[in-house]
Amino acid sequence: MDKKLKVNTRYFQLFPSEKYNGYAYEEFEANLSESAFLVVDVYGLGHHPDDPLPTWKVESHDQRDRPALAWKGSAEHEAYIVRDSLLPALNAARDLGMTVIYLNNSAPKIGLAESEFGKLLRRQLNTDMERMFAEDIVDPKEYHYGDSDHVKISKLLEPREGEYFVRKHVYSGFVGTRLDLLLRYLKIHNLFVVGFSADACLFTTIVDALWHDYKCILLRDCTLANDFEEEQAELLGTKRMIKLMEALYCVSITSSEFIEAAKKVG
DSSP, X not given: OOOEEEEEEEXXXXXXXXXXXXXXXXXXXXXXXXXXXXXXXXXXXXXXXXXXXXXXGSOOSOGGGSOSOOSTTHHHHHHHHIXXXXXXXXXXXXXXXXXXXXXXXXXXXXXXXXXXXXXXXXXXXXXXXXXXXXXXXXXXXTBOBOOOGGGOOOTTTOOOTTOEEEEESSSSTTTTSSHHHHHHHTTOOEEEEEEEOTTTHHHHHHHHHHXXXXXXXXXXXXXXXXXXXXXXXXXXXXXXXXXXXXXXXXXXXXXXXXXXXXXXXX
16 A cells, blocks of 8 residues: 655735735645656755865956855855755655655756857856856767766765756756656656755746646755845845746755655555
8 A cells, every 4th residue: 555645735816916915725645656756956065074175266357156055154055955855855856765766966968058058148147058057977979078077976965876867958857857757657747855955946836846746845945046235134036936836837845844744655
């Protein structure tokens, strides 16, 4: 008999405004065999004492060596989220035996620099993605080979044996990847989603998951958006993106709610 994870999900009812326009809750029972814990662009280099110091933390005259997520304070917020919310939830999913899937940035040799996405990143984020996402553990015939810190995963967070790892090359994890095939082969329908960023990769992956008919449950304290400088004190951009997703694309829970629900699975 399939084990079940019971959670009280939150969503935001927009319409009709005279009746709703506020948060509501719905109990959801997920079959473990049909559920996966999706880890989107979680790297965290520097969170473990045995990690090398990320080179982008060293002052550089080459702006392309700096991360796209460069708003002041973002690294501190991300460290807190990873340590206190995301990692405990991930380990709870592992203890349950839930399928874990990592979804990471990469730089395949498909002419990304000439794509509209590549042009946008250079223009608006000052980012050379073929350099920023180059790895030293890939086949150089297929991927741009390099030693970028931006796609190195901390020892604290790295995938374990038996967990899945899918490389993507745009924000969404469904565009031109094997993610949908993997989920269908494993007969997964429910995605418990964590990671970054709430306004880019995590967001577009959740939107595309809906179009592919998957149910997403966002762990809302396990993500962070690119908050503008004037928003950072209260994480206003992050809060706005979470509310948008709860209103239009998914439901949500907290990491502590996920952990408590996992403890109750028989």
